[in-house]
Amino acid sequence: MDCTFPLCSATQRSLQPARWKNSHSVRSHHSEHSLSPDGSGHQHSCLEPLECRDLLVQNALFTGDLDMVQKYFTKGAAVDLVIETRGDVLRWTSTKRGLWSLSYEQELTTPLLITASRGHTACLRLLLLRGAAVDFAPGGRTALHAACAASSAVCARLLLRAGAHPEALSEDGHRPLHLCCKSSDSIECVRLLLQHGASVNSQTEEENDTALHVASRHGLAEHVQLLLHHGAELEVKNKEGQTPLNAACAQHHQPQDMDRYYRVCQLLVESGASINAADRDRQHPLHLACKNANAQIVELLLARGANVNVMNYGGNTALHNILQVAAYKLEHRPELVVRALLNHGAVRVWPGSLLKVLRYCHLCPRVIEALVNSYSHVRVSEDWEAAVPAEVVQKYPCFYQSLFSLGHKPRSLQHLARCCLRTLLEGRLLLVLSQLHLPSALHQFLLLGFEDVLY
Structure with a gap:
């Protein structure tokens, strides 16, 4: 999230809200419960959200200046403000004169989401005490989404204790658990979400990924182990027809990450994942591991009985796949994959094609x-x-x-x-x-x- 804000004509005022007009962008409305000063939940009325363009207020939130946040968000002041900021995505926009320009997409956020995304726990706690709606999401995601994406376990804990919905769905179809399975630093967020009732097998709306798919794709062995312990299903297929094992084998990774991905695959296989599960293109885990030239994973799959000569829709075997990428994977030592396949009975290249190889x-x-x-x-x-x-x-x-x-x-x-x-x-x-x-x-x-x- 960028810290560039729209200019305001009166920057010395405390809070001067204006009506917020983009009501169609609201994913979820005010929660009925928020944290009272004594830590208990209380009901409050749902007020129409107000827009804040004050630079001083915004800077206080983005920098985590507790003294200034206390000054602006006194008891009885509006807390659930809508703030428009510049996002990370570029898009083409048209001006009144018909000219197109490439500019950053504008995003809607809230004081609660800003402080959660930046790990400003003291400010976050204050806003919750002032009655901030914990699931308010004018920009399409809640503060809990932001805290999990930032791997801020302290903020996630505060939000969950304040009643944040662990299964809240963002505008792009992700739940908090999906977002905190992308970073090794977020393992505590995963534990908190599961403890507060997050579904371990919920899927994203567009990709149909489970948290196990996401953690496997990012090579997060500790996350995979925790999710499996809580009953994550091994054979759920996403939109591409991939199981978590397929997703782990398919993900491109650098030589220094080969051990991490091997450990993930080892956990999945030892837990009973099918080693011959094919995706929509009939790519098996062995095909995918060979594309990434990971000899450890290839040896693991072969030792467990993977079919060394099965073909994908393109008619390629695992040996074809490793030969196609060998020149681009020199640091991965592709020769180890070729040798492993041959020793496990791979059908050899037709002698007349050796010159091409x-x-x-x-x-x-x-x-x-x-x-x-x-x-x-x-x-x-x-x-x-x-x-x-x-x-x-x-x-x-x-x-x-x-x-x-x-x-x-x-x-x-x-x-x-x-x-x-x-x-x-x-x-x-x-x-x-x-x-x-x-x-x-x-x-x-x-x-x-x-x-x-x-x-």
Whole structure:
């Protein structure tokens, strides 16, 4: 929320309200209950909301100046004012002369919402004591929405104790619980809402997301654990047909966030989430995890029996998905995903398409290494050398020289033996190897361990 306010002709006055005309924007009216000075709820009459354009009043609210707020909001003064501020969203507006300009959308707010959104607990408490309507929402959301979005547990507690509705629906179809599942700092807000009767499985109006969808999408393991403890449903699907597990696997994340998303998926899977749940495009969690090149999640899903060769509507398997993004996910180590899929029985790329894969994935030689080592023989031609830029060959000289040399010499006997054994144990490779007491080096060799050179 921006602190820029409309100018007022008399800024030295205390409060000079004017009639508020945008009655169609009111989402909820005055609550019948507010907090009395002794902490108990009392009824008050529903007055027509008044508009405040006074800069001094607005600045006192936005800065949390308790002395000034006490001065302006004395006993008996209007508390449920409507304040117009500049929002964060740009939109095109037309002037009287027919010209269009890009300006920030104007938002309607209240003193209670301003103080709640900024964590000004002393001011918020004062406004509640002065009888502020706790669910008044001229701008489409309540003060509780604002407190939860700001991860202000103290403000949320004050509002809930004053009778704020934990299931209030904002203009864009969100409940407070949905908003406080977007930040790791809001875990206490989640606890408070659930303690005060918020429904753990309520869905947003447009996306049909539950709080578990939102927390999973943002990689918030602690939130996910708390929601599951309170009975969050695992298989609810949103508008895109995603379960919370799908949502977690689909969310793009940076390498430093891979552990967080793995922990979220681990919690969901261990709680019984379906690992083969498909969304509207028949994308399974494995497809989505491969698009994000998260090897930990891929290994988790495969270990739980995910179908490694299932296709989406586009005809792509999980292996297709990781090869398509490998060049853009180098820091995620996509080679680990490729190796995991191959070791779990993924149908290999048609040998005639390996040259195309090389053109796309030459920046990640270990992806090429894993693929080439899954075949006993690969026909390497001069086109392969032309497919790799000279600067990439200079960066990985040993690997690419060994790759190009396969065009005129056979693979080593050791490699051929590996391929023979992998073919023999196809579909049972990991199960059998786990029962054999093989030396670590041999075990890694059979599982396509990386050597950065081809023999």
